Amino acid sequence: MNPTPDNRNIAAQLPRVALEHPNDAAVIVQGKRGANGRHAYSQWTLAELNAESDRMAHGLTRAGITRGMRTVLMVKPSLEFFALTFALFKTGAIPVMVDPGMGIKNLKTCLDEAAPEAFVGIPKAHVARVLFGWAKRHLKIRITVGGPKLWGGHTLSALMTREATPYPMAPMHDDDLAAILFTSGSTGIPKGAVYTHGIFNAQVEILRKDYGIRPGEKDLATFPLFALFGPALGMAAIVPDMDASKPATANPANIVAAVQDHEATNLFASPALIEIVGRHGEAQGVKLPTLRRVISAGAPADLPSLRRFSTLLNPGVQIYPSYGATESLPVSFIGHDEQINDTAAATDNGAGVCVGRPVEDVSVAIVRITDSPIPAWSEDLLLPQGTIGEICVKGPMVTREYFNQPGATALAKIYGEDGAVYHRMGDVGYIDAQGRLWMCGRKSHRVVTATGTLFTIPCERIFNTHPAVRRTALVGIVKNAKVLPVLCVECVKGNTTPQSEIEAELRALAAQHAITSSIDTFLFHPSFPVDVRHNAKIFREKLTVWAQEKLP
Numbered sequence: 001m002n003p004t005p006d007n008r009n010i011a012a013q014l015p016r017v018a019l020e021h022p023n024d025a026a027v028i029v030q031g032k033r034g035a036n037g038r039h040a041y042s043q044w045t046l047a048e049l050n051a052e053s054d055r056m057a058h059g060l061t062r063a064g065i066t067r068g069m070r071t072v073l074m075v076k077p078s079l080e081f082f083a084l085t086f087a088l089f090k091t092g093a094i095p096v097m098v099d100p101g102m103g104i105k106n107l108k109t110c111l112d113e114a115a116p117e118a119f120v121g122i123p124k125a126h127v128a129r130v131l132f133g134w135a136k137r138h139l140k141i142r143i144t145v146g147g148p149k150l151w152g153g154h155t156l157s158a159l160m161t162r163e164a165t166p167y168p169m170a171p172m173h174d175d176d177l178a179a180i181l182f183t184s185g186s187t188g189i190p191k192g193a194v195y196t197h198g199i200f201n202a203q204v205e206i207l208r209k210d211y212g213i214r215p216g217e218k219d220l221a222t223f224p225l226f227a228l229f230g231p232a233l234g235m236a237a238i239v240p241d242m243d244a245s246k247p248a249t250a251n252p253a254n255i256v257a258a259v260q261d262h263e264a265t266n267l268f269a270s271p272a273l274i275e276i277v278g279r280h281g282e283a284q285g286v287k288l289p290t291l292r293r294v295i296s297a298g299a300p301a302d303l304p305s306l307r308r309f310s311t312l313l314n315p316g317v318q319i320y321p322s323y324g325a326t327e328s329l330p331v332s333f334i335g336h337d338e339q340i341n342d343t344a345a346a347t348d349n350g351a352g353v354c355v356g357r358p359v360e361d362v363s364v365a366i367v368r369i370t371d372s373p374i375p376a377w378s379e380d381l382l383l384p385q386g387t388i389g390e391i392c393v394k395g396p397m398v399t400r401e402y403f404n405q406p407g408a409t410a411l412a413k414i415y416g417e418d419g420a421v422y423h424r425m426g427d428v429g430y431i432d433a434q435g436r437l438w439m440c441g442r443k444s445h446r447v448v449t450a451t452g453t454l455f456t457i458p459c460e461r462i463f464n465t466h467p468a469v470r471r472t473a474l475v476g477i478v479k480n481a482k483v484l485p486v487l488c489v490e491c492v493k494g495n496t497t498p499q500s501e502i503e504a505e506l507r508a509l510a511a512q513h514a515i516t517s518s519i520d521t522f523l524f525h526p527s528f529p530v531d532v533r534h535n536a537k538i539f540r541e542k543l544t545v546w547a548q549e550k551l552p
């Protein structure tokens with residue numbers, strides 16, 4: 001069954017590939033290392049995943065979960081996670097996906113906002129649900145996965161029968177609501193992006209066309225939501241032994257073993273994981289010859305990390321730093337060869353980071369910067385080529401709204417007369433003469449002083465070229481009723497160069513470039529706070545408070 005104009009349910013991708021490639025692996029989960037030093041793995045084929053999701057869909061229906069019912073899913077990456085997600089889609093229910101790492105307060109806010117009627121989770125999630133009062137106002141159905149039922153409700157195992165009869169999949173159209181996916185909240189309160197079945201299907205097609213992904217491939221999936229695309233593409237998802245909410249803490253040896261043990265052809269990883277696996281691979285002489293591509297997302301990867309990781313790959317195999325957001329993914333991508341050989345020098349001299357050309361069927365526009373809503377699209381909003389403005393995108397994978405947040409929706413969406421929706425990415429950048437998009441940081445992070453506006457990425461990349469610097473973060477603090485640009489500096493681990501010497505050299509670097517010449521205050525921070533989802537985005541809001549307290 002393939003999504004058709006009559007039924008565009010994203011789950012229809014699974015029985016189609018299961019029919020075509022029944023014995024191909026669908027999900028492979030890495031276990032702990034045994035006494036022999038090797039990992040144990042559990043796995044399902046595409047036929048097994050489809051059958052298990054059918055059984056689960058029957059069970060969910062028995063519990064009372066129906067089409068259109070918002071259902072929280074809090075299950076760790078596992079065989080059951082994949083089957084449950086497809087089962088919910090098959091019933092026509094609306095999975096509500098939240099990142100447990102976003103914090104207790106944000107979790108409660110998000111779940112109260114989503115007003116779910118059903119909660120499917122592991123025992124630990126149900127304990128937290130009761131202790132912190134998550135979603136208690138609307139909740140009617142509670143299902144426990146992998147343990148005894150807690151505080152009433154059902155267990156998944158009791159709901160499922162051994163029969164594997166096909167589930168009568170709910171018919172869906174492109175505009176029907178499919179899921180609510182919450183943003184990471186790295187630049188504010190997380191917001192629930194409304195995904196339709198049409199958006200999911202468009203993303204699958206983009207991944208198939210632009211990245212050349214084919215059935216029979218194997219993807220080392222380090223981010224659960226991206227991993228769900230694997231089975232829909234006929235690509236096995238290999239789930240490594242790691243905390244997906246904290247990729248920077250992953251054991252790189254586990255990642256390497258998962259790639260090598262199952263000859264993975266694709267790797268999706270945050271810049272933090274690219275960094276630690278690259279360093280491990282360099283030190284251990286690791287090679288990953290089966291990988292055909294590496295996709296990095298979540299934040300701009302730094303060039304030294306890309307260079308280092310590329311030495312693990314066969315010649316010609318590309319690392320693709322992909323640009324996008326929960327509300328619009330993907331937008332553009334570029335191969336690391338082009339980024340390093342053609343754009344790196346400009347990046348190091350303050351041009352921003354080149355994130356490549358738009359993917360198929362996606363239009364990118366640069367509009368004037370404003371913090372106010374833009375209710376209607378107009379060509380008058382457009383800025384000339386090469387001028388920094390806010391990045392806006394439209395296409396079949398662009399979400400139209402946030403769930404139950406009309407104010408946030410008004411700030412993020414621009415509506416055209418033809419019904420098209422432009423999503424304001426909240427990032428600033430420009431388009432060059434070759435049609436490539438350059439990213440210059442978050443709009444909310446720009447530092448507006450009495451003498452001009454400073455954008456974070458162009459300024460920071462100049463200072464990041466210093467050999468003792470791991471990364472920098474530009475923030476603005478108020479001093480004597482004026483905004484003062486301050487550069488926060490995190491040094492390379494193990495650095496022995498005195499801070500006074502580094503500061504003098506950074507001040508000299510600042511003076512060499514017009515865009516950084518006004519930066520004269522430097523503060524050294526032991527370890528930057530970063531986002532919970534990718535461990536790569538710097539929490540500048542926290543650094544701003546820290547810097548404000550550090551300066552007299």
